[in-house]
Amino acid sequence: TEWVWVGGLGFLTSTLHVIQGIVGCQVRRDPPNSTERYTRWINQLTPEQLLTQVFTANGPTVIMPTWFCSRAWFSHVGPFDEGGQGVPEDLLFFYEHLRKGGGVIRVDQSLLLYRYHPRAATTTVWTHRVRFLEEQALPRWAAFTIWNAGKQGRRLYRSLTAASQRKVVAFCDVDENKIRKGFYCHEDSQERPKPRIPILHFRAARPPFVICVKLDLTGGAFEDNLRSLHLQEGQDFLHFS
Numbered sequence: 001t002e003w004v005w006v007g008g009l010g011f012l013t014s015t016l017h018v019i020q021g022i023v024g025c026q027v028r029r030d031p032p033n034s035t036e037r038y039t040r041w042i043n044q045l046t047p048e049q050l051l052t053q054v055f056t057a058n059g060p061t062v063i064m065p066t067w068f069c070s071r072a073w074f075s076h077v078g079p080f081d082e083g084g085q086g087v088p089e090d091l092l093f094f095y096e097h098l099r100k101g102g103g104v105i106r107v108d109q110s111l112l113l114y115r116y117h118p119r120a121a122t123t124t125v126w127t128h129r130v131r132f133l134e135e136q137a138l139p140r141w142a143a144f145t146i147w148n149a150g151k152q153g154r155r156l157y158r159s160l161t162a163a164s165q166r167k168v169v170a171f172c173d174v175d176e177n178k179i180r181k182g183f184y185c186h187e188d189s190q191e192r193p194k195p196r197i198p199i200l201h202f203r204a205a206r207p208p209f210v211i212c213v214k215l216d217l218t219g220g221a222f223e224d225n226l227r228s229l230h231l232q233e234g235q236d237f238l239h240f241s
Contacts, residue, residue, distance in 0.1 A: 021103035022069050022094070024062025025111040034116035037216045043110075050104040052234035054094070055133050056215075057241055059125070062106050064090035065114065076100065088125045095132050129240075130159045133210070137238055138164055141208050148212035149173040149199045152241055154184060156212055157197070170198045172205035174225065203229075209237040 026043045029035060041058055050061045077097045080089040098104075138144070146153045149171035157168055171184055183196040202225060209231075213222050231237050 020073055020101060021105050022062060022067050022097060023105045023107065024066035024068075025107040025109060027063065027066065027112045027114040028110045030113050030115045039114075040216060045106070047106075049233065050106060051098075053239050054098060054104075055129065055137065056239050057125075057129070059088070059091050060094040061104055063114070064094075066112050073102070077102065088128065091125055091128060095128070098136070126159070130156065133238075133240065134161060134164050137210075138167065141167065143167050143169045144208045144210055145170045145172050145200075145205045146212060147172050147202060147205075147209045147237070148241070149175070149178040149184060150212075152212040156210065156240060157184070158186065158188065165195065168197055170200050170205050172200045172202040172209070174202060207231055207236040211237055211239050212241045214241045215239065 027039065029039050038058060042061070042063055045053060045061055053061055077093065077100055081087050081092045082089070144167055146157060146168055150173070153171055153173075157165060157171075160168070165186075171178075173179060178199050179201055181199060183198050186195045186197070189195050207229075211226070215223070226237070229236075233239075
């Protein structure tokens with residue numbers, strides 16, 4: 001079986017059977033303290049989270065410079081989108097890989113030195129992420145709660161299609177000011193009356209949740225709150241931020 005190193009130049013010949021998967025590895029950063037939260041995330045995801053956390057803003061759960069896959073699978077998924085500057089070609093390929101039933105595997109060894117470039121170009125991927133969430137996750141749920149009544153949660157709600165918006169039964173939060181307000185009114189809606197979505201304390205809300213709270217940013221407070229609900233990732237909640 002011919003294997004191709006997607007993340008760079010070179011080929012690997014293997015006697016392994018063709019697998020429908022992308023194989024990556026853990027990485028080291030240069031300089032070591034750059035993008036610490038992202039590096040912890042990419043290196044510490046569990047095997048299950050390599051699939052459940054594909055909706056986050058961090059992008060593919062194994063990073064593209066480490067990818068290996070069979071030549072046959074690469075050809076099946078299709079080429080990278082060469083649409084030009086700003087196109088998140090690695091994310092789009094990764095999504096198409098998942099759509100076609102591909103798996104994700106990480107070798108738990110640090111085999112790549114990943115250099116950080118402060119002026120590296122960033123791309124706008126929000127629309128692609130929302131559409132992928134609506135396509136792959138939301139059809140499983142008749143109703144759901146958005147965890148975060150702040151800027152990111154409201155942005156997600158406004159970005160959803162009308163059909164997906166109707167599935168949002170509540171926002172939830174820990175901010176007493178937001179909870180005291182009682183609801184979020186979607187002022188840009190063409191509906192009359194305009195939708196008013198309740199804002200609840202997270203303990204009063206019901207799963208499933210689409211979580212728009214960044215991980216590893218609150219000194220563990222958010223993670224403790226989530227663990228206290230004894231929910232199953234992928235079934236009762238998904239991370240989007």
